[in-house]
Amino acid sequence: EADIYQTPRYLVIGTGKKITLECSQTMGHDKMYWYQQDPGMELHLIHYSYGVNSTEKGDLSSESTVSRIRTEHFPLTLESARPSHTSQYLCASSGPGGGKWANVLTFGAGSRLTVL
Amino acid sequence: AQSVTQLDSHVSVSEGTPVLLRCNYSSSYSPSLFWYVQHPNKGLQLLLKYTSAATLVKGINGFEAEFKKSETSFHLTKPSAHMSDAAEYFCVVSDGAGGSYIPTFGRGTSLIVHP
Numbered sequence: 001e002a003d004i005y006q007t008p009r010y011l012v013i014g015t016g017k018k019i020t021l022e023c024s025q026t027m028g029h030d031k032m033y034w035y036q037q038d039p040g041m042e043l044h045l046i047h048y049s050y051g052v053n054s055t056e057k058g059d060l061s062s063e064s065t066v067s068r069i070r071t072e073h074f075p076l077t078l079e080s081a082r083p084s085h086t087s088q089y090l091c092a093s094s095g096p097g098g099g100k101w102a103n104v105l106t107f108g109a110g111s112r113l114t115v116l
Numbered sequence: 117a118q119s120v121t122q123l124d125s126h127v128s129v130s131e132g133t134p135v136l137l138r139c140n141y142s143s144s145y146s147p148s149l150f151w152y153v154q155h156p157n158k159g160l161q162l163l164l165k166y167t168s169a170a171t172l173v174k175g176i177n178g179f180e181a182e183f184k185k186s187e188t189s190f191h192l193t194k195p196s197a198h199m200s201d202a203a204e205y206f207c208v209v210s211d212g213a214g215g216s217y218i219p220t221f222g223r224g225t226s227l228i229v230h231p
Contacts, residue, residue: 031217042223043160043206058218090159094217102167103148103210103217107159 003027006091006108013081014116021076021111023091032074033105035090036060043090049074081115088112118143120209122222130230135179135194137225139207142188147211149190150219151181154204163205166190177201202229 004025013019025032030051035043035058045058049068063085064078074093078085091108123138141147151163164175171183177200181192190207207222 033218040204040224040226043221045218045221048218092160103212103219104150104162104165105152105160105208105219107152107161109159 004091004093004106004108006089006111008111009109010112010114012114012116015080015082017081017115019078019081019113021089021091021113023074023076023108024072025074025093025106026072027093027095027106028071029093029095029106030071031094032068033092033094034058034064034066034074034076035092036062037088037090037110039088047076081113083115086113086115118145118147118209118211118220120207120220120222122205122207122225124225125223126226126228128228128230129197131199132196135192135197135201135227137192137205137207137227139190139192139222140188141190141207141209143209143211145211147209148217149181149183150208150210151175151179151190151192152206152208154206154224156203160206163192197227197229199229199231202227 007022032049034047037043044060046062047066049055089111092105119142121140149166152160154160164173166173166183174180179194205225208219210217210219
């Protein structure tokens, strides 16, 4: 049973639209991440957060932005979508250091975005 | 800096034969190492994790991995492949350098299982 939820699972929109991909987790994890993944390809980290009011850019440059106002919520926003943004976006979270589950990532099911 | 290299982009096996997915890592610290699996149209799921307690780590679905520091390797194995094992497998390293535990993913290995 998933403890991290992403909505929408699938989204098809036109160029220039503003979109927000939602990600929520119920585990109380401090660290949250957004990855971008094209079909059959590797994961690229685009944003991460260590906790409330903390956001950092990842390895892959992205035109998206994120916010972390609440521990459980980490939405990703594209102000003006373009066809190059077509991809799958995966949200993940991880718990504190120490113990069996330290730094283990729990992933959501993903949001598959198509921009026409 | 940490890095991970998955040596094969695709591995093809017959059902019932052994599976070997290779992973080499680089880290300046004592790393945590992970294997994740991604089935088609599904999210990623943890298979197993190494954190220095034991060099041979057992995971779910009969998979295991052995940490070899001298070879900087963390290969994933399974004695007998099942059709349901067909998926994408990712090797991940996280060494906590500078207090950051941001994980680094390998490029992935696609496991193909033939009947």
